[in-house]
Amino acid sequence: METLTIGEMAARSGVAPSALRYYEREGLLHAARTGGNQRRYERADLRRIAFIKIAQQVGVSLDEIREALAELPENRTPTKADWSRLSSHWRHRLEERIAMMERLRDQLTGCIGCGCLSLQRCTLINPRDRLASRGTGPQMILNPPRD
Amino acid sequence: METLTIGEMAARSGVAPSALRYYEREGLLHAARTGGNQRRYERADLRRIAFIKIAQQVGVSLDEIREALAELPENRTPTKADWSRLSSHWRHRLEERIAMMERLRDQLTGCIGCGCLSLQRCTLINPRDRLASRGTGPQMILNPPRD
DNA sequence: CTGCAACTTGAAGTGAACTTCAACTCAAGG
DNA sequence: CCTTGAGTTGAAGTTCACTTCAAGTTGCAG
Known part of the structure; x- marks a missing residue:
């Protein structure tokens, strides 16, 4: 199982499919598409979603979360170091x-x-x-x- | 200065007049009225508003705050003891x-x-x-x- | 190949907590 | 008395974070 469908992501993350689509519209998340236009997520995106949930817990708006996530590299899968940097920022918050x-x-x-x-x-x-x-x-x- | 106008309350509490009216519609606050139908608050109501603000800080909805405030006596100005009881509940939260x-x-x-x-x-x-x-x-x- | 659950979209709806607006009235100083 | 800033109302609008809906498409199991 290389990639995950939106339903699988929803199940694993506890975030509804509609919310995942909403996050994508809002630029917090991005999914690859199959030939038939269905979303396919990578396992790394679960980390992204976890971050979103945690930041919301802290009381941060999706707007600010989007800005924070923008600091992650776009061209490659974020590394442990990338996440550490980001989380230490939120840890501060x-x-x-x-x-x-x-x-x-x-x-x-x-x-x-x-x-x-x-x-x-x-x-x-x-x-x-x-x-x-x-x-x-x-x-x-x-x-x-x-x- | 026995009572306070809505503007004075707004200034002293940091809550907009529109929000104070909203709270009244929602049953969180009650103001006496002048002959000309203007609201007149008592200084004790500042305490009530402070409580509302603090509870919101903790992440409680206005609905729940209304329920909590319902435990205060209606016939008399809440005493120190009344407030202590209520706040210890929120302190727990x-x-x-x-x-x-x-x-x-x-x-x-x-x-x-x-x-x-x-x-x-x-x-x-x-x-x-x-x-x-x-x-x-x-x-x-x-x-x-x-x- | 078929059937059907799971996916797609845009548009509209929801609920919380207010704010804004228009039209009007009140209260207090000069 | 008159003016003016502050107050009144109900209705409608706003923002956030989603959800729901309708109508249609995809992908996999049998």
């Missing part, structure tokens, strides 16, 4: 996000519980990078606790 | 989410970098509780590292 949530955790009870609370003292703000999550409205991040 | 992301972090480089990778070994799965984030598609969570 992840660390930041974790740190943010830890600060949130450490302040939550105190802030919400007491009269002080809130947007003033807890300094929930909207930074330029919206790591937080997709969604239209303003996204916020908890500032380092400094009060 | 937050802890879980942090733990999930830490597992993700610990496995990311190894999983993505090496040939093994992926959806098999890294066991990214879709649990019954979609803490993760809003969004339509299947949401996943990283299982406790057990390989």
Whole structure:
């Protein structure tokens, strides 16, 4: 089994065929085609999909994921080193996000519980990078606790 | 200044007036009205909004936030104790989410970098509780590292 | 060769969380 | 009193990340 059909990819990755087609339209994924125009994926694409899923977990939009994936070589199958570089970048993102949530955790009870609370003292703000999550409205991040 | 207008609330909370009206339609917020039908908020509502923002940060949908807020007393201004109870619940959510992301972090480089990778070994799965984030598609969570 | 599950496409639909718009009313300073 | 910035409504629009649909095509097992 050299290549995988879209159905097989869906089964192995847990991502619906419709989503895989959507990712392709959005430029996150590319599949070779058979003579009859059916998609054929390589096993390496599973790694790509895993990356997409993980990045989404971290709260990154498909737009940003596309940009990140663009850093992978197009002419050859990405090597272990290529992926390491990319993942260490996201690892950074992840660390930041974790740190943010830890600060949130450490302040939550105190802030919400007491009269002080809130947007003033807890300094929930909207930074330029919206790591937080997709969604239209303003996204916020908890500032380092400094009060 | 006893009560706050919608504009003042927006300024103080960082949430747009349109969003505050939306929250009211969705039953997350309630404002008194002037004779002329304009909204007047109490300072306590800032706490409510802070809670909404924080819960969103954690990846909870407005639906679930509404349900949580329903546990607050309706007849009186929530006390410190009321808020503490609620926030400790979310603190739990937050802890879980942090733990999930830490597992993700610990496995990311190894999983993505090496040939093994992926959806098999890294066991990214879709649990019954979609803490993760809003969004339509299947949401996943990283299982406790057990390989 | 046939049958049928699995694939193809473009277009339209979905749900969450808002925003924008048009037309109108209110409230507060001068 | 009058002006003007802020507020009101319902309806429609937007973005993201997909899914669903209809109508047609492909590929493999028997």
